[in-house]
Amino acid sequence: MNVVTAIVRRILSILVTLLGVSVIIFVILRLLPGNAVSASMGVSEGLLSKAQVAALDQYYGIGRPVLEQYFSWLHALLNGNLGVSLSQQKSVSYLVGLDLPVTLELAFFSMVLGILIGVGFGMWSALHPGRWQDNIGQVVAVVGLAIPAFVLGQSLVVYMSTKFHYFPSSLTFVGFFSNPWLNFQQIIFPSIVLSLGIGAAILRTTRGAVLEVSGLNFARTALGKGVSRRAFVWRHLFLNSLTAVVTMSGIQLGYLLGGTVIIERIFVLPGMGNLLITAIKNQDYPLVQSATLVFAAGFVVVNMFVDLAYSLIDPRTRKRSA
Amino acid sequence: MKPIIGLRGLASAALVMSTVGIFSSSVLDAASASASTGSRVANSTLVIGTVNSVQKIDPDVVTNFLDFEALGLIYNTLVQENSKLQIVPDLATSWSFANGNRQLTMQLRQGVKFDDGSTMTSADVVASLERAIATKTADPSASYLGSVTKISASGPNAVVLTMSHPDVSVLEGLATVNLGIMPAAAIKAGTIATKPDGTGPFEFSKWVPSTSFTLTANPNYWGGKVSLNSVQLKTIPTEQSISAALQAGTIQMALLSQPTVVSTIPQSYPVQHVMDLSYRALQLQDKVGILANVNARRAIACATDRNQILQDSVFGDGKVVGPVPLGPYATNPVSSICPTPNLGQARKYLAASGHPSGFTFTAITSTDLDSTSAAQAIAMQSQLARVGIKMNIQNLAANAYIQDWLKGKFQAAFAENGASPSPYVMYGRYFGKGAGLAIPAGYSSKSLQQELLAGDVTSSAAGQAAAWKKLNNDLTGNAVWIWLFDSYDFAVMSPSVHGFTLSPVNTTQLSSLATTTLK
Numbered sequence: 134m135n136v137v138t139a140i141v142r143r144i145l146s147i148l149v150t151l152l153g154v155s156v157i158i159f160v161i162l163r164l165l166p167g168n169a170v171s172a173s174m175g176v177s178e179g180l181l182s183k184a185q186v187a188a189l190d191q192y193y194g195i196g197r198p199v200l201e202q203y204f205s206w207l208h209a210l211l212n213g214n215l216g217v218s219l220s221q222q223k224s225v226s227y228l229v230g231l232d233l234p235v236t237l238e239l240a241f242f243s244m245v246l247g248i249l250i251g252v253g254f255g256m257w258s259a260l261h262p263g264r265w266q267d268n269i270g271q272v273v274a275v276v277g278l279a280i281p282a283f284v285l286g287q288s289l290v291v292y293m294s295t296k297f298h299y300f301p302s303s304l305t306f307v308g309f310f311s312n313p314w315l316n317f318q319q320i321i322f323p324s325i326v327l328s329l330g331i332g333a334a335i336l337r338t339t340r341g342a343v344l345e346v347s348g349l350n351f352a353r354t355a356l357g358k359g360v361s362r363r364a365f366v367w368r369h370l371f372l373n374s375l376t377a378v379v380t381m382s383g384i385q386l387g388y389l390l391g392g393t394v395i396i397e398r399i400f401v402l403p404g405m406g407n408l409l410i411t412a413i414k415n416q417d418y419p420l421v422q423s424a425t426l427v428f429a430a431g432f433v434v435v436n437m438f439v440d441l442a443y444s445l446i447d448p449r450t451r452k453r454s455a
Numbered sequence: 456m457k458p459i460i461g462l463r464g465l466a467s468a469a470l471v472m473s474t475v476g477i478f479s480s481s482v483l484d485a486a487s488a489s490a491s492t493g494s495r496v497a498n499s500t501l502v503i504g505t506v507n508s509v510q511k512i513d514p515d516v517v518t519n520f521l522d523f524e525a526l527g528l529i530y531n532t533l534v535q536e537n538s539k540l541q542i543v544p545d546l547a548t549s550w551s552f553a554n555g556n557r558q559l560t561m562q563l564r565q566g567v568k569f570d571d572g573s574t575m576t577s578a579d580v581v582a583s584l585e586r587a588i589a590t591k592t593a594d595p596s597a598s599y600l601g602s603v604t605k606i607s608a609s610g611p612n613a614v615v616l617t618m619s620h621p622d623v624s625v626l627e628g629l630a631t632v633n634l635g636i637m638p639a640a641a642i643k644a645g646t647i648a649t650k651p652d653g654t655g656p657f658e659f660s661k662w663v664p665s666t667s668f669t670l671t672a673n674p675n676y677w678g679g680k681v682s683l684n685s686v687q688l689k690t691i692p693t694e695q696s697i698s699a700a701l702q703a704g705t706i707q708m709a710l711l712s713q714p715t716v717v718s719t720i721p722q723s724y725p726v727q728h729v730m731d732l733s734y735r736a737l738q739l740q741d742k743v744g745i746l747a748n749v750n751a752r753r754a755i756a757c758a759t760d761r762n763q764i765l766q767d768s769v770f771g772d773g774k775v776v777g778p779v780p781l782g783p784y785a786t787n788p789v790s791s792i793c794p795t796p797n798l799g800q801a802r803k804y805l806a807a808s809g810h811p812s813g814f815t816f817t818a819i820t821s822t823d824l825d826s827t828s829a830a831q832a833i834a835m836q837s838q839l840a841r842v843g844i845k846m847n848i849q850n851l852a853a854n855a856y857i858q859d860w861l862k863g864k865f866q867a868a869f870a871e872n873g874a875s876p877s878p879y880v881m882y883g884r885y886f887g888k889g890a891g892l893a894i895p896a897g898y899s900s901k902s903l904q905q906e907l908l909a910g911d912v913t914s915s916a917a918g919q920a921a922a923w924k925k926l927n928n929d930l931t932g933n934a935v936w937i938w939l940f941d942s943y944d945f946a947v948m949s950p951s952v953h954g955f956t957l958s959p960v961n962t963t964q965l966s967s968l969a970t971t972t973l974k
Binding site: 165166167171172173174175176177178179180181182184185186188189192218220221222223228231287290291293294295298299300301303304305306398399400401403407408410411414415416 | 504508510511518519590591592593594595596597598648649663664665666667689691692693695696698699700702703704705706823824852853854855857858860861884891892894895
């Protein structure tokens, strides 16, 4: 199978996945009780006359046949139009464009910190199995996995604001290019909170993979041939463990794109998580559908890059593909 | 046994920890100073933290409290409710009823300018009210003008509302932001839904959906100079984070509803609390099943300890109330049959109902809509169990609750309903003739309709007081619903905020920002 065929097959599988996601989101939303009118008006809907409710139904596009609604949305998507938010009366592209960069930046920083923590402590633990360094690594992993991010996040916010009168992310969010220092202060703390859970998962994977590789014949041979410790650790152990680490990092990044919701709320970051929660509350179908699809697209694209990374870091994968 | 960490390890860990501690303290202090500088730059703006976000900017269609509060700073109404819940002038300076309370003539304030620079005239008022009652607008407060058959100008500075029947409560209805006054030209141009244009103390500046809503002072405000340059309503999704932002100095005022959060804020931050214009009640569907039996309902009323529910759900930060929680016609005592719990009386009512050992019913709650509703339900469940009444609790998501509530698909529902100083405005929609919310109300009677009408047609204070007393007795005597309590709303401020008074009127709680200063 040549490279072009492989890429075409991959893109087709992504499109089929996204089509499936679009159907699932669409159906689930229609199964929920109520609609955009009831979400928007609340119990006040009962005060409207039948004619008023009919006028609102028409305004929100409710009452059109379900299939017509789906294909109309799909048609718009294929034309690059994510639709218009029912509750906010702004284009979904505009709203996603406002909030997606915040979530991406948060995910990026969290991931970088998570990889540093995970790989660093994982390697440290694996190179000193059963010793105090390993125990510290295990404690970090257990703490990272056991303490929920929202508990850590809320505690950090309360501590910083009461002790230092410091809560930079509650100021209006600024982009990296308009004020890098303030942007750094706004992103770094939520990133630290998120990175602990990610780091813990990567730590355990790294430790396990390195321990496994260090027991293989080639590793013992390399040591016996007198390879320097640095070369042994990084070239022989780390590179041969990298596939497992990349797999775990990819999974964590995929989840991270949709998993920042609570941390965004605690740290007052105007990201996609917040946007999605508000949209769900308002039963804002176009916004929920399109925003979820953006998350799904992010997830499958990340997975695609992870697969591509395999062939870069492991020659055996390239051979199998060929 | 070999220690897990040796001495060298412990020393290294201690060194790392102390270095991190010193570094983080100094960095945080420096960063705090730098972030505070950022907030000082923006100090001409009063930033208010709230868990809600502005959803819509067309005053005729808003339904959530924050939308009312935000747009209430941009738009004026013909009349308004003051802090004592009395109707006082706003854009109308005086008014009079005529033709047996079938005609209301209002004199308009002169020299009032809209944000677009045009001067307000009676044509704008007529256009605004006609827009509100137009079917396609779908204004939820159009029902307040249900009796109005004609809205006309009487010269440039007066309007006349002609009603099909005597209706003095129309005046209270005119105080809602849903009936705010806007320029006729903007209505014609169709720009109201995207660019607010009113006569209030602030002008619309910027709206970032789900994030913030910013207003600037209106230089032409008819009520005098506004001290604040601008006001920003900032959405902070959790009350704990609002408290943190206040203490960090990034916001100057916090709108809170959870007493537990308010209690964690240092005393140097002034706190204002006010009973808001709403009430919690257990609504009953009185037409079918066991609750159609008036004595069964009375047994529930007598077994209920409202004070305990108030304690358990909002830590006592509120007041036990009857059907009319505030204002000149507030219900007193809160129940005509059992103002305090009376288990003996409850058992007598049970016996009279034919179910001396009790009965079972189900109540719905929605913690999405009222976070205290589950606590109310659990407290009441244990109280009713003392006389053998078993109350099952079903918690629903917001939209599921709303759907069931609107269709009357419940036996009992814990609800937080908006209130008004006018009993007619509050209960005409539930129990009046042709009431829009008759289905969720779950009860109807000719006597209630007559009592509501009697209070609405008379403009004499004594006549109204008598009618509303009768209504209160009828509602509580028949245990139509079980009214529980009214809770506080809180505003916590930085010491730099002066002159702000939290209004009890939910929809215009922030109206005193027109005279607030920031030092």
